Amino acid sequence: MNAFNQLDLRQRYNVIVFITLAIAGCLLVLCLTLAFENYANDYTNYYWQEHTGIFAHSVEYSVTLGAKTKSEAIANSFAADKNVLKAAIYTNQHALLANSGKNVDCTTSKQTFTQPFVAEASNHWCFYAPIYQDIPTGGYEQKSANSLPPLFLGYVELVVSKTKLRTLLHQILAVSGLVVFVFLALIFHGVRRFSGTFTQPLVDIIKILDSFAHGNPGGRVAFSGSSELTAMGITFNDMLSRIEENERILEQKIADRTSELKIALENSEAANQYKTQIVATVSHEMKTPLHIIQNCLAASLDALPDTAENELMREFHQRALMRATDLNDLINNILLQGKLEAKSVAVKLMPLDMLPLMQACADKITPYLKRKNNKLKILGKECSIVSDAELLSHIINNLLNNACKFTVDGEITLDWWLDESGLKIQVTDTGCGIPAKFHDKIFESFWQVDMSMGRKYGGTGLGLTVTKQFVELLGGDISVVSSERKGSVFSVKIPESMFR
Structure with missing residues (x-):
């Protein structure tokens, strides 16, 4: 089968036609032979049965007279046939x-020989015919009803060889086989030659x-022959030309589009880099006076006596200081986003x-908790790990700030633990929750559920984006489980490999 599969279409066709003709030839020769x-x-049976009848008729008078010599002479004349x-x-x-x-013996089950019959052996036939006295002309029919029945005198036996018949059959088989072979060979040659026109x-x-x-x-085809084949060749060549032309046009379009995209990407990268530089510069320039304002407010608040x-005045100072702190956190997130985009944040394991x-992260959020009248519950226990303290602090601070931002008169839970897969951190709140359709969007840059200018909750929409990128820098992942008006649960998983 593997050798057949390696042949081309024309060779397969020729092999199939050859096998078909060979089978048909064998069946034809077999049918001819049997016929x-x-x-x-x-x-042969008919001929020798008639010949045996003639033999019986020839010896009728010699048997009637009992002339043995005459009978032997007649037997010798019939036995002279080869x-x-x-x-x-x-x-x-039966004498x-x-x-x-x-001396050839014929075995027969017949007990009477009053009728002609034949017995067949493997190499010869044994023909028998009865001898009657006064047999009517034309055969062995009985005489008329008013006549006396013929007198049965005896019978003759003629043993005929099958050799000549078999020789004749072999000759017929050979000749018919040769004729069929030549005929099929001519057919195969014609079909093979004719099939090339199609295959x-x-x-x-x-x-x-x-x-x-x-x-x-x-590449192109060149068909010769009938007008249909010529037309097919022209059509196929035209199709190839159109395909090649379409491919050339497509490649040119792809090259042009790639060039356009490359230019657009370069422009986008340049614009993004420029944006990052502008944002970093502006943010840096804002942080300098903001630090002065924070320090002045803190100093002024410390200088005011704690009296009725x-x-x-102390409340005004505290509010101003908290707003300045919030603004400082927003500027830090913008700066961190720029560093992350520039891939300039390095992980420092310790x-x-x-x-x-x-506890330090919880202390930092205490003023924010008081302003929103929230309670923070810490459930985690003491454990030691190897990680980046600054990145972990940013992750925890952003999650706590986010939970406190969307929770009023509620409870926030901070939990962490170590297991076989690594460090798990979980921040749970009882705030407004996040609709399920927005779960995949909250980690996108500058995205918030309420994007209007008059939104209830402030911020830049970078807190969770920065948090997710920090978690990924540590080789972990972050997920959220939340539903509207039922709070949120943010889970952080950092793999064990980071602690080795």
């Missing part, structure tokens, strides 16, 4: 009267397509105690 054999057997192996004459008592030829164009088309598929365009007369770090 000739049946016909020869029937004809196909006759034995010619014998028997009386009605041998005359015999000529070879060769297909072979040429396959070669051209294979060459085209391997990146070698330009100064309570209102041994850390989680409880002091978490």
Whole structure:
């Protein structure tokens, strides 16, 4: 089968036609042989049965007279035929009267010989015919009803060889086989030659397509013959030309589009870099006076006596200081986003105690908790890890600030633990929650659920974006489970490999 699959279309067609013709030829020779054999057997039986009847009629008078010499002479004349192996004459008592030829025994189950019959052996036939006195002309028919029945005198036996018949059949088989072979060979040659008219164009088309598929365009077919084949060749060549032209146009469009995209990407990168530089410059310039304002407000607040007369002034100072702190956090997130986009944030691993770090983050958010009248519950226990303290602090601070921002008169839970897969951090709040359709968008830059200018909650929309990027820098991932008006649960997973 593998060798057959390696042949081309024309060769496969020729092989199939050859096998089909060979099978048809064998069946034809077999049918002819069987037909000739049946016909020869029937004809031979009929001929020798008639010849045996003539033999019986010839010896009628010699048997009637009991002339043994005359009977032997007649038997010898019939045995002279080269196909006759034995010619014998028997009386009605089954006694041998005359015999000529070879001593060939014929086995038959017949007990009476009053009717002609034949017994067949593997190499010969044994024909028998009765001898009657006064047999009417034309055969062995009975006489009329008012006549006396013929007198049964005996019977003759004629043994005929099958050799000549078999030789004839073999000759017929050989000649018919040769004729069929020559006839089928001529048919195969004609079909093979004629099939090339149809299969060769297909072979040429396959070669051209294979060459085209391997990146070698330009090939064409040249069909000759009927007008249909010529038209097919012209159509196929036109199709190849159109494909090559379309491919050339497509490649040109791709090249032009790629060039346009490259220019656009370069412009975008330049604009992004310029934007990052502007944002960093502006943010840096804002932080300098902001730090002065924070320091002045803190110093002024410390200088005001904690008395009833100064309570209102101290409250104003505290609010201004908190707003300045919020503005400083927003500017820090913008600066961090710029560093992350520039990929200039490096991870610095060091041994850390989680409880002091978490407590420091909780202390930092205390004023914000008081302003929103929220409670913070810390559930984690002391554990040691190897990580980046600054990145972890940013992650925790942003999650706590985000939870406090959207929670009023509620509860915020900070929990962490170590397991076989690594460090798990979980921040839970009882705030307004996040609709399920926005879960994938809250980590996008500058995105908020309410994007209007008059929105209830402020911010730049960078807190969760920066948090996610910091988590990914540590090789972890962050997820959220939330529903509207039922609070949110932010989970951070940092793999164990970061602690080794």
